[in-house]
Amino acid sequence: MASTVFEKIWQAHRVLDLGGATALIAIDRVLLHERTGGVALQSLAAAGRAVACPEQAFATMDHVVDTRPGRTDVTTMPTGTAFITATREAANAAGIRLFDLGDPGQGIVHVLSPEQGIVLPGLTLVCPDSHTCSQGALGALAWGIGSTEAEHALATMTLRIDKPKMMRITIEGALAPGVTAKDLALHLLATFGASGAKGHVVEYDGPAVRALDVEGRLTLCNMATEFAAFSAIISADEVVFDYLAGRPFAPAGAAWDVAVAHWRSLHSDADAVFDVDYTVDAREVRPMVTWGTSPQHAVPLTGAVPAHAEIAARDTAEAHGRALDYMGLAAATPMIGLPIDAAFIGSCTNSRLSDLRRAAAILAGRHVADGVRAICVPGSSQVKAAAEAEGLDRIFVAAGFEWRESGCSMCFFAGGESFGAQERVISSTNRNFESRQGPGTRSHLASPETVAASALAGHIADPRDWAAA
Ligand SMILES: CC(C)[C@H](C(=O)O)[C@@H](O)C(=O)O
Ligand code: SF4
Numbered sequence: 001m002a003s004t005v006f007e008k009i010w011q012a013h014r015v016l017d018l019g020g021a022t023a024l025i026a027i028d029r030v031l032l033h034e035r036t037g038g039v040a041l042q043s044l045a046a047a048g049r050a051v052a053c054p055e056q057a058f059a060t061m062d063h064v065v066d067t068r069p070g071r072t073d074v075t076t077m078p079t080g081t082a083f084i085t086a087t088r089e090a091a092n093a094a095g096i097r098l099f100d101l102g103d104p105g106q107g108i109v110h111v112l113s114p115e116q117g118i119v120l121p122g123l124t125l126v127c128p129d130s131h132t133c134s135q136g137a138l139g140a141l142a143w144g145i146g147s148t149e150a151e152h153a154l155a156t157m158t159l160r161i162d163k164p165k166m167m168r169i170t171i172e173g174a175l176a177p178g179v180t181a182k183d184l185a186l187h188l189l190a191t192f193g194a195s196g197a198k199g200h201v202v203e204y205d206g207p208a209v210r211a212l213d214v215e216g217r218l219t220l221c222n223m224a225t226e227f228a229a230f231s232a233i234i235s236a237d238e239v240v241f242d243y244l245a246g247r248p249f250a251p252a253g254a255a256w257d258v259a260v261a262h263w264r265s266l267h268s269d270a271d272a273v274f275d276v277d278y279t280v281d282a283r284e285v286r287p288m289v290t291w292g293t294s295p296q297h298a299v300p301l302t303g304a305v306p307a308h309a310e311i312a313a314r315d316t317a318e319a320h321g322r323a324l325d326y327m328g329l330a331a332a333t334p335m336i337g338l339p340i341d342a343a344f345i346g347s348c349t350n351s352r353l354s355d356l357r358r359a360a361a362i363l364a365g366r367h368v369a370d371g372v373r374a375i376c377v378p379g380s381s382q383v384k385a386a387a388e389a390e391g392l393d394r395i396f397v398a399a400g401f402e403w404r405e406s407g408c409s410m411c412f413f414a415g416g417e418s419f420g421a422q423e424r425v426i427s428s429t430n431r432n433f434e435s436r437q438g439p440g441t442r443s444h445l446a447s448p449e450t451v452a453a454s455a456l457a458g459h460i461a462d463p464r465d466w467a468a469a
Helices: 004-011 037-048 078-093 109-116 132-136 147-156 181-192 215-225 238-244 253-261 317-327 353-363 381-389 392-398 448-457
Strands: 014-017 020-027 029-033 057-058 097-099 126-127 140-146 158-162 163-174 200-205 231-233 276-281 288-291 297-299 342-345 373-376 401-403 425-426 442-445
Touching: 004 014, 004 020, 004 140, 004 200, 004 373, 014 037, 014 163, 014 215, 014 288, 020 029, 020 078, 029 147, 037 057, 037 078, 037 147, 057 109, 078 126, 078 373, 109 126, 109 132, 109 381, 126 147, 126 200, 132 140, 132 200, 132 231, 132 238, 140 231, 147 158, 181 215, 200 215, 200 381, 215 238, 215 353, 238 253, 253 373, 253 392, 342 353, 353 381, 353 392, 353 401, 381 392, 401 448
Parallel strands: 029 057, 029 126, 057 097, 126 140, 163 200, 163 276, 200 231, 342 373, 342 425, 373 401, 425 442
Antiparallel strands: 014 020, 020 158, 288 297, 288 442
């Protein structure tokens, strides 16, 4: 019978049917970070249970770590130290590979996993973090879980799962020059809404998706959780195999050839049936930015804040009014020209080397506008080192950006650093919820190049007007 790539992975990992659509699924990788993963490890140890397969579990420090140069366990986050030390002790006691502060492999969990070759096509991978869906970009079934489920996965390498439904989004045609994977993700959120993929695994396919490199695919899949999806997946192809070859935890030698031969079979059959099947024209996607407090509140950069009537299908008048109040905006205000206080390039959405390169190409030889605080936080220590090796740090610093150590940083407010109340921030991150980047902070989501152009202009700006000099 014709199957989707999701079904192929599901069938290969089904240990037991548990009635209805529920099954016990074998888990190949468990990833942990210090904000939620340490708790799972500690609780497991307290219950007297061992980590079943320590070599298949990995931990990192990313969420509550300081990202200022010279960081230590105790800087920045008032409550961070306890999470860091507890995770370190628990990971070491369990014999798990920990990408600790100071480790050259440290980074945001969804950045370091592909970089290390931990996530591979056809694997099941879980992490107590909602953006685990990013890693479906490499053809794995990767999804976010809670800490209690993480405990179960660590103890048994299985999880009880209600089978999600399947959605395919085929992106036909090609993205126009200057239109990025982030713009595509925001376009899809604006088109289908923040609950548009609820309960589904979204398979992205089509020529515009195949044309993305692995980093662009990671950006696209990253925002599937903003879409309420169970996860996202892009079946692996030569682009992924080339990316993975030689990575530390990827198979090597004869095992590599066997793996690639298997991975080539992991795509949806031509006549596979999806519960929902959408087609989107890539040529309709323009550079995007959000105006409100949900990722679905996205409009083309050249557009304006919508009136309620334009979004009435999804937001009540009250929700629309509340978003406008929070953001300090009025309907019909053009997005381009909105003055900003800060610009942030970072997060598991858009802080990989290609993101930093594209932003640096705009910043080179220029300086951010007076009064704008601009920050760049590489997604991993490896991204940081690679960027420095090609001089990108010097471009960012000369342009007036702070150049940071890797971590989640001001993607989300964890009680440490934040932008100020009512400050308007243009940000390459994935969530613009109220107070996401600090109490009262107003976040506008966009691509790294839009963040860079806006930092230079001092207001939301179109990167196509700031193409490399
Ligand atoms: C703290 C963590 C559990 C959370 C998540 O699950 O996604 C964070 O990474 C986020 O982006 O909001
Ligand atoms: S970078 Fe942001 S979205 Fe990604 S895992 Fe960290 S806090 Fe979550």
